[in-house]
Amino acid sequence: MTGATPGATPGPDPADDELRELAAKQAALGEVRGTPAADPVNAPMIRHWLDAMGDANPAYLDRGVAPPAMAQVWTMQGVRPRGKVSTPVDDVLAALEARGYTGVVATNCEQTYHRYARLGERLTPATRFAGLAGPKRTALGEGYFATWNVTWYADGDEPVAEMMFRVLKFRPRTRTGTAPAGRREPYPLRPAVNGDTAFFWEGVSRGELRVQSCADCGRLRHPPGPLCPHCRSADRSYVTASGEGTVYSYVVHHHPPVPGRRTPFVVAVVELPEGVRIVGNVVDCPPEDVRVGLPVRVTYRAMDDDLVLPQWTPREPR
């Protein structure tokens, strides 16, 4: 991933004070307990996880303990959360989103393991908001570093594992540089969104490229739709794509002028390793350097204060 190095601090903005105030308030909440895991630590999940990770070590299941790195797995919200469970972090991230810091990239993740979680134990996460640093200029755009800690407790309030997590929430750079303060000119080319497609656009606004997957047969599908054409299931889920892709075809638009766009611009059909194709612009690359087969990586651009579009940038260093 592109280096997100903290840099010089831009000039003062009253919005920054509001953010700092909110961050202080959330930090003062201390550790907030979340919902206990839906299932106790169990062998089938451990077996799946070891299989997915390619870990052939039989010791875990033989001894009836979970691999420590699974801590997050037990309490992970499903792709369709059962109910709104808030942590002190949510409000801070939402406030950053609202101020145009729509991009997100994880910068640090440190885990500390106290002991193995045992089969049958039900873990409960507790989240403590640790701090907000910024605004900083980074290679990705101006942003804030948000840090929080999660501790997983076993049934008897005994900590099993801890994790420090830090993300950079940034205002994606645009052609004209960092977004100016205040409302931006609304981008005229807006997608229609309904219940069948909202998950995709929500994902994009959080810096995730979501591909619909069938919760029953597992098939991926893009563009998404209300049903699975293979098994008729209406039980939809999604996977978050790796964000890498390859240009399958592309065009360079010259004429006629397109509202909200400066010509020439490149539009590509990008093939994802997950097995679907998606359309987006190729940015940060001269049109003459785009070619079929070009390895690209997703990047997120705020077109105005509300709309973020997934775009693609060459993967190889240029």
Next chain:
Amino acid sequence: MLKSQAAIAGIGATEFSKDSGRSELRLAAEAVFAALDDAGLDPAEVDGMVTFTQDANQEIAVAREIGAGELTFFSRVEYGGGAACGTVAHAAMAVATGMARTVVCYRAFNERSGRRFGQPDARLGGQPTSQGLEMSWHVPFGLMTPAAWVAMFARRYMHAYGVTSEDFGRVAVAMRRHAATNPAAWFHGRPLTLEEHQASRWIVEPLHLFDCCQESDGAVALVVTSAERARDLRRSPALITAAAQGSGEGQMMMTSYYRDDMSGLPEMSVVGRRLWEMSGLGPADVQTAILYDHFTPFVLAQLEELGFCGRGEAAGFVRDGGIELGGRLPVNPNGGQLGEAYIHGMNGIAEAVRQVRGTSANQVPGVRNVLVTAGTGVPTSGLVLSAG
């Protein structure tokens, strides 16, 4: 079976221009009058009407204007220019089943002086209808003109088969050469060289200006009735030997980028297979073809989908003069939409009728069967018309 039960008994058109100076309804009525006069039928005999979903003139409005009486059949065909041959297919079905006896198919628009299809429309992705949602995967990225949608296929086609912009250009040059000797064509007397094609500005790479068809004001109408009755009318009939509509798996409007292959037109393959099956004919049995030519690359893909040559061989077919007058398969002797006019494919059907009658300005000798296709990149349609 529909085969040879109905015929096109009359064709009519307005002049093809860039500014008709008249309303679209008036253009429709003028073309319908001309078609009825050609067939030798009175407007009062019209009892059915078919047009494009996109046409702005309601059937009842045209019926009022021409003084038709009661209608017993009216229908619209969807998907832009993909509707062209579909209007004749619907009319033939109505005649064959007894829903109507005299059906008029028409298309009328001021596409150059009024609303131009090539201009971006920010409202395309606006509403969460199935079409609006489909457009929403493309429009926000500025991929919102027919030229751009087609260019995406063209690039992949070039990549798959080593086709060049000059190969596309040869299609435009052939069409303009045909138009040059067709007095009704906008580009009458104005051929194009490959150098001019190559020097023309980019619209959407890899498409140059001259890969894109012109925009026109005008109208075309066709009269469909039973084959039996058509034989007794003024003109020799163009039998509807086969008619088909087709959409492919994973079909979208101009943006079917998500199915297995992007270097073909599966929907045209559906239409082609149906036409050959219904007619009992094959590619060797047609003496000339009207291939929808809103953009040059899709003429190449159609030659392959319809079986006139193998996959990836169309560029060679064209390079060898295959689509020229006097070639293996003269394509669009009227100059097509690149050369004659863009009336959403309906002027091509009229040319096919002239070829069957033997009355075209660029008559191909010995025409017994003509294949006609409609809009490409969209759910489409096709016809085989025959001398009867």
